[in-house]
Amino acid sequence: MLILFCCLIGCGGSGPQLGTVEGSVTLDGKPLPGAIVSFRPVEGGRTAEGMTDESGHFIIEFAAGSKGALVGDHEIRVTTFREKVIGDNGRVEDPGMPEKVPRKYNDQSELIRTVEPGKNHFDLELASS
Numbered sequence: 089m090l091i092l093f094c095c096l097i098g099c100g101g102s103g104p105q106l107g108t109v110e111g112s113v114t115l116d117g118k119p120l121p122g123a124i125v126s127f128r129p130v131e132g133g134r135t136a137e138g139m140t141d142e143s144g145h146f147i148i149e150f151a152a153g154s155k156g157a158l159v160g161d162h163e164i165r166v167t168t169f170r171e172k173v174i175g176d177n178g179r180v181e182d183p184g185m186p187e188k189v190p191r192k193y194n195d196q197s198e199l200i201r202t203v204e205p206g207k208n209h210f211d212l213e214l215a216s217s
Contacts, residue, residue, distance in 0.1 A: 104133070104134075104150075104158055105158070105159045105205060106150055106154070106155075106156035106157060106158060106159065106203075107156055107157060107159050107203040107204050107205050107206055107207070107208050108147075108148075108155055108156045108206070108207050108208060109127060109136070109138075109147070109148035109155075109156055109157050109203055109208045109209075109210065110138075110145070110146060110147045110148065110208075110209055110210075111125075111145070111146060111209050111210035111211050111212060112140070112143070112144045112145050112146070112211050112212070113125060113140050113144045113146065113166055113211075113212045113214065114144055114211075114212070114213050114214065115188060115189065115214045115215070115216060116214075116215060116216050117213075118144075119140070119142070119143050119144030120140055120144050120166070120168070120188070120189070120214070121140055121141060121142045121143070121144060122139065122140060122168060122185065123139065123140045123144075123146075123166050123167065123168045123188075123189065124137055124138075124139055124166070124167050124168075125137065125138050125139070125140065125146045125148065125164065125165075125166050125212070126164065126165040126166075126167075127148055127157040127158075127162040127163075127164055127201075127203065128162055128163045128164075128165065129157075129158050129160055129161070129162055130160065130161040130162060130163060130200070131160055131161070133158050134150065134151075134158065136148045136149060136150045136156065136157035136158070137149065156203075157203045157208075158203065159203050159204065159205055160202065160203060161200060161201075161202050161203075162200065162201055162202070162203055163197050163199065163200055164193075164197060164199035164200070164201055164210075164212065165193070165194045165195070165197045165199075166189050166193045166194055166197075166199075166212060166214065167187060167189055167194040167195075168185050168186070168187055168188045168189055169184075169185060169186065169187040169194075170182070170184045170185040171184050172184035188216075189214060190214070190215075190216060190217075193212075193214050199212065
């Protein structure tokens with residue numbers, strides 16, 4: 089009876105194994121606000137993202153309401169680029185933002201970190217040159 093009950097409600101862990109991830113991003117020693125930080129699993133799988141606040145702090149989300157990233161090695165990408173948004177009326181609704189981060193930290197990222205089960209903290213100290 090217990091086995092049947094467990095099968096009906098689902099026993100064991102459900103979903104992928106995640107580790108919580110937070111940290112900060114600096115560029116040339118100064119906090120980098122408004123940057124998107126992406127954790128892309130090296131072995132494939134869902135990318136998890138977060139945005140830095142005014143102090144450069146970020147918290148990574150795997151999905152809405154689910155904080156963290158898949159356990160394992162990740163390529164980390166950091167970007168500030170946002171496209172300009174023009175509304176139906178032809179007016180600029182969002183001026184966008186230019187890229188402040190060198191390519192070696194975003195589309196040609198050299199940043200690799202390992203997410204472990206439990207809590208993970210990564211401070212990313214980037215340099216513009």
